[in-house]
Amino acid sequence: MTIRTAVIGFGTAGRVFHAPLVAAEPRFALSAVVTSSPERAAVVAAEYPGTVVLSSTDELFDRAEEFDLVVIGSPNETHAPLALRAIEAGLHVVIDKPIAVTAAESRQVVEAAAAAGVKLTVFQNRRWDGDFKTLQAVLEKGELGEVRQFETSFEWWSPKVTERWKDTATPQSGGGMLYDLGPHLIDQAIQLFGPVEEIHAELDARRPGAFNDDDSFMTMRHTSGVRTRMWMSAISPAPRPRFRVVGSQGVFVSEGLDPQEPQSIAGRRPGSEGFGRHDDGRTATISTPEGERAVELQAGEYLAFYRLLGDALTDSASLPIDPADSITALELIERAVRG
Structure with a gap:
């Protein structure tokens, strides 16, 4: 078919x-x-x-x-x-x-x-970002002990408001950083650490002429006890680590955004050599009181979404993403906006 x-x-x-x-x-x-x-x-x-x-x-x-x-x-x-x-x-x-x-x-x-x-x-x-897949594997092995804090950021440097709809749309029509990046970061946090009980958000419009949030912070306390902190910014001259996860036995850190988007912009395609891996060979790290060790980053694979969707449409398998998960993230965003 x-x-x-x-x-x-x-x-x-x-x-x-x-x-x-x-x-x-x-x-x-x-x-x-x-x-x-x-x-x-x-x-x-x-x-x-x-x-x-x-x-x-x-x-x-x-x-x-x-x-x-x-x-x-x-x-x-x-x-x-x-x-x-x-x-x-x-x-x-x-x-x-x-x-x-x-x-x-x-x-x-x-x-x-x-x-x-x-x-x-x-x-x-973003469930198929390479660093997220790597972090999932680290947590499944229990390498950090009991996780207490999850810090996640998605930041770049764009100090002027652009004509892109994400800058010009009103908050009521889905503009701003929280509606752009929040669905990803919240979804990843819930996938890792489960339901959320408490939230707090700080939504700021920093750029001249901006009427949407472009420099935002949100924190969530999960039922599991983990505290997630999220930064989303278009005005960061230098980004925070993409992930920093603090456990009772170690700290996981990864730097930089998944490479699949810039690779696609550059004309590289899924299946080509090195697609989904950082060209500089970077690694994540786990630090403990005994020292630091490198963790190889898995390759990102957005194509997995369409492979799973193909299974769902042709073989009645489960959908790659349950829409209920995305609704949960939207409900949290609405709570954050309401304050």
């Missing part, structure tokens, strides 16, 4: 993440891309010559019978309306996180998919 796939949007989500991954998984066909930009349409034609370019979502849904799956990589406020249209057309759906701007909208989308008998999942690709 070939899963005929249409990707809505060819910005960062569609161009850097979804299109290359769909094209790389043998059971999927990148049948169409929806973009109204002539420049982006030209890129699609050059990189994926067998792919149809559609100028609007109306055109896509008018031809719904030609597709099996819709991938929604457009701005956050469009996620729920487009997902509901796809569900009504009988198409399976992948939504780039978050599912919607609110948890209530997200539940509406999930309920509609269940009622229609279509599959719906969320692209929480």
